[in-house]
Amino acid sequence: MDNLLRDRHTPAELAASGQVIEIAGKLGDLEQLSEIVRKDLETLNTDKLPPDWRESPVAGQLSFGFADAQDGLPTVAGQVGVTVPATCQRCLGVVEIPLEVELRLLLGGDVANAADDEHYDIWELDEDTLRPLDLLEEALIMAIPLAPMHVDDAVCKQPAAIAEAVTETRRPFAKLKSQMEQED
Numbered sequence: 001m002d003n004l005l006r007d008r009h010t011p012a013e014l015a016a017s018g019q020v021i022e023i024a025g026k027l028g029d030l031e032q033l034s035e036i037v038r039k040d041l042e043t044l045n046t047d048k049l050p051p052d053w054r055e056s057p058v059a060g061q062l063s064f065g066f067a068d069a070q071d072g073l074p075t076v077a078g079q080v081g082v083t084v085p086a087t088c089q090r091c092l093g094v095v096e097i098p099l100e101v102e103l104r105l106l107l108g109g110d111v112a113n114a115a116d117d118e119h120y121d122i123w124e125l126d127e128d129t130l131r132p133l134d135l136l137e138e139a140l141i142m143a144i145p146l147a148p149m150h151v152d153d154a155v156c157k158q159p160a161a162i163a164e165a166v167t168e169t170r171r172p173f174a175k176l177k178s179q180m181e182q183e184d
């Protein structure tokens with residue numbers, strides 16, 4: 001992963017640089033997301049584990065700039081994608097989940113000052129500086145479905161009745177996410 005993704009800067013510095021960051025890495029670079037995936041896969045028999053899942057490519061682009069002419073509203077826009085393995089909540093096999101995130105964020109500042117024709121979500125900053133890597137990683141974690149399942153019934157073998165019971169009792173991502181939120 002690019003150092004630009006790992007270094008801490010203020011949003012204003014990033015925006016002023018007009019930096020465009022090409023994202024080309026692997027799932028293993030995203031430590032929090034990898035940890036969530038690893039914990040989820042722990043329930044699988046080891047012979048079902050996809051080998052080298054940490055090598056799954058992460059690709060995308062982030063560009064920084066300002067939303068307003070006065071350079072008071074730093075923004076980031078772009079997209080990032082990675083495919084992660086997960087335990088299917090119906091058949092308890094492995095299902096590959098493609099996570100694709102579009103970002104269009106105001107990095108702090110007052111959204112009321114943003115130009116009317118622009119639509120940004122506000123990204124709350126806990127500190128004065130941010131690591132772009134943390135931002136895209138958090139966005140990917142938010143994109144994980146609460147109950148991952150196979151889309152194709154031919155692949156997913158679990159009878160429906162059992163599936164419902166399983167979905168009720170096993171929601172590991174939901175649990176992990178709420179744990180992470182409490183830790184923050």
Ligand SMILES: [Zn+2]
Pocket residue numbers: 088089090091092093095149150155156157158
């Ligand atoms: Zn399944």
